[in-house]
Amino acid sequence: MSDPYQVLGVSRGASDEEIKKAYRELVRKYHPDNYHDNPLADLAQEKMKEINEAYDAVTKGASSGGNTGYGAYERNTSQQETQEFRGVRAAINAGSLDYAEQLLSQIRNRGAEWNYLMGCVYYRRGWMDEARSYYQKAVGMDPSNAEFRQALAFMDSGGAPYVNRSYGSPAGVDMCDLCAGLMCMNMCCRC
Amino acid sequence: MFGYVRPLKSELKVRELAQFEAAYCGLCHSLGKGFGPLSRFTLNYDLTFLSILLRSGEKTARFERRRCAVSPFRKKCVACTGGDADICAAYSVILVYLKLEDSLIDEGFFRSLPARLMRALLRGAYDKAVKRSGNFAALALDALRELHELEAARSSSIDRTADSFARILAAAAETEKDENVRRVLSQILYHVGRWVYIVDARCDAAEDMRAGRYNPLVSRFGISGGEVPEVCDRELRITLANSRAMMISAFELLPEGAWTGIIGNILYAGMEQVTEDVFSGAYRHRQKRKRTKWRVDE
Numbered sequence: 001m002s003d004p005y006q007v008l009g010v011s012r013g014a015s016d017e018e019i020k021k022a023y024r025e026l027v028r029k030y031h032p033d034n035y036h037d038n039p040l041a042d043l044a045q046e047k048m049k050e051i052n053e054a055y056d057a058v059t060k061g062a063s064s065g066g067n068t069g070y071g072a073y074e075r076n077t078s079q080q081e082t083q084e085f086r087g088v089r090a091a092i093n094a095g096s097l098d099y100a101e102q103l104l105s106q107i108r109n110r111g112a113e114w115n116y117l118m119g120c121v122y123y124r125r126g127w128m129d130e131a132r133s134y135y136q137k138a139v140g141m142d143p144s145n146a147e148f149r150q151a152l153a154f155m156d157s158g159g160a161p162y163v164n165r166s167y168g169s170p171a172g173v174d175m176c177d178l179c180a181g182l183m184c185m186n187m188c189c190r191c
Numbered sequence: 192m193f194g195y196v197r198p199l200k201s202e203l204k205v206r207e208l209a210q211f212e213a214a215y216c217g218l219c220h221s222l223g224k225g226f227g228p229l230s231r232f233t234l235n236y237d238l239t240f241l242s243i244l245l246r247s248g249e250k251t252a253r254f255e256r257r258r259c260a261v262s263p264f265r266k267k268c269v270a271c272t273g274g275d276a277d278i279c280a281a282y283s284v285i286l287v288y289l290k291l292e293d294s295l296i297d298e299g300f301f302r303s304l305p306a307r308l309m310r311a312l313l314r315g316a317y318d319k320a321v322k323r324s325g326n327f328a329a330l331a332l333d334a335l336r337e338l339h340e341l342e343a344a345r346s347s348s349i350d351r352t353a354d355s356f357a358r359i360l361a362a363a364a365e366t367e368k369d370e371n372v373r374r375v376l377s378q379i380l381y382h383v384g385r386w387v388y389i390v391d392a393r394c395d396a397a398e399d400m401r402a403g404r405y406n407p408l409v410s411r412f413g414i415s416g417g418e419v420p421e422v423c424d425r426e427l428r429i430t431l432a433n434s435r436a437m438m439i440s441a442f443e444l445l446p447e448g449a450w451t452g453i454i455g456n457i458l459y460a461g462m463e464q465v466t467e468d469v470f471s472g473a474y475r476h477r478q479k480r481k482r483t484k485w486r487v488d489e
Contacts (some may be wrong), residue, residue, distance in 0.1 A: 034440055043371055097392055126357070126381055127350035128433040129411070129426075156429060159436020173210045 004054035016059070023055045036154060039095060039124050084109065088117050097121050112142035119151060131155065193235040193290070195469075198453060199460035207452045209268060211243070213254055214450075217270030218242045220257060221280035224272065225317035225323070228260075230280070233287035234312070235445035237387065240457055241363055243450050244376060246270070249365075252449035273368065281320040282363055285328050288317040289335055296339075330362040347410040348390060349430070357384030371444075378441040379458075382434040384407050386462065389431060393419070394469050424470060431466055 003108060005012050008022045035044040084107060085114065091100035100121050120132030135152040142148060198211055218239055221228045246252070256266040270276070291310045295303050321328040338355035346352055360383060361362035383486045396419050399406035410413075412423045435458070442458050445451070468474035 011423070025385070029443055037438055040374060040444055041440055043375070047444060050264075050274055120349070124387060126378075126434070126437060127354065128430040129350045130348070131427075132429065132433075158429065158432035 002050075006055040007050055007054035007095050008058065019055070020098055021059055023051065025061075026051045037120055061161070082113065085117060092117065092120050092124065097125055112138045112145060112148060115141065115146075116148045116151065123151075123155075128155070193237050193287075193391055194461075194467050196383060197236040197461050197465065198456045199464050203456055204452065207456065209254060210270070210450065210452050211239070213252075213268045213270040214243050214453075215239045216257070216259070216267055216464060217272050217276060218279060218283065220259065220269055221272045221277045223259075223341075225277055225280050226284050226319055229312050230284050230316040233308075235285050238283040238286070240278060240383075240454075241282065241360070241380075242276065243453055243457075244379065245279055245363070246276065247376075247445055247448050247450050247454060248369075248372065249449045261312045278324065278366055279363075279372070281324040283328060284313065284316050284320040286323060286347065286359070288320075289331060291416050293335070299376060308322045310363075325365070326453075327362055327365070329488075331359045334359045334362075342405050345405055345410050346407065347413075348391070349407045352407045353356045353385045353388040356388040357381045360384035372446070375441045375444050379438045382438040382441075386431060386434045386438075388467050389427065390466065393427060394475055397401075412448070426464075428470070429440060434461075435462060435466075 005014070007028065008019060010019055010022045014022075017112045021089070027048070030044050030048045032041070032044070032048070035041040038044070088100050088107075091097075091103060100117070104118055104121070114188040115134045116138035118123060119138060121129045122128075122134060123131035132155050133147065135155060135191070140154050198207075200208060203211065215234070215236075219231055219234050221232060221242075243300070245399050253271040254268050255271055258266050259263070276435045288310065291306050291313070294306050295310070295472060334355045338352060341348075341352050341355065358381070361377045361381040364373050364380055365372040367376055389408070392406055396406050396408050397417055399402075400409055400415065400417050408419070408423065412426075414419075414423060442454060444455070465474060468477070
């Protein structure tokens, strides 16, 4: 395993406060919300695991250990998920976009969920304009569905929240902003 | 279509600026050495970015001091060439040559004379580059043929047209050996390509409309009258922001190296600035001024 201090980007003599700060900044960067439906989500997940392990290793002496850390990756699947679309969702999650699209083209019931999943396929492919049109259609057909609304809101806010910070000023954020930001992110991007 | 991907110089560290210039010179030297002095005219910012991105695996950057025609007396600091660093020169020649061919289609005989001349002069370099770049040229030709078909059919999908162009850039990541890094690079390059295509289309939209030429954005939004309405710009901003989110989230997964700072500057700040300038019209205005200044100087 690589040096935990190096993973967190702090020196060996760093104070608890510094370590915590570095850790939180990293968590903010690699948080699952930033890699929502991203084809590289698996790499971000690995990175997050590495960061959590490093943080655990560094703080082992101080705390009781076994810190599960922020941002454990769990997919929030919709409760309304229908049988018909289970195969499509599995294909999308596995990254087989062509197969998912083929499955979708065979489905006759082209309601809100069908449009949403088409949007997911295009989003992962990087076809942002089409993806957004499909998400809009899905929300139009079923405005009460939180999953569809979130997907559209995520795109309209310009994608990953971390990206929208101004360049070169990550140090100007205090802990309050950080916590509030994480809370907002949670509200915006998940159920 | 070239020159959109550049750093925001005011935000670069002094060291990073020197590195960027060294990479620029490095690509120029690779071009001269590999493909003859004329190929040096294909040098541009976008390909410099590509060469930097392909160097992203370097933990420490290596430099050498060299003279050139532009700086014959004082030696300049140049990023080391040779080996993998030279492949970008081949890409550069191929892309500029294909771009020249592309511009011949749109123009009349006399207006296209300079492009014809330049193409004839670059022919030898192009043939050499095709041989050295594996199947990059074949991929690029295929994608461009597809793009021409879409343009001829006046496609109303910006995703489909941008995809052909984006795939060409993404193909440049193929030489990377580490699979995870290759995925990251190809994701960055795909969205850089997509962004460039759309930004370029936005930049030319008004002129294309007046000249009656095909423009993907004009077809997509069904606009006419010579101006791009605010509603369309809002949609375009969203689609561009999402592409940038994709490239930045990919960039954050790239292992830290000697060039990380510059790449970050270009993706976070440089492209942001160019996007703003293109939407406000400042970018086009600047390009025009540069061109007219050239003519006056002649």
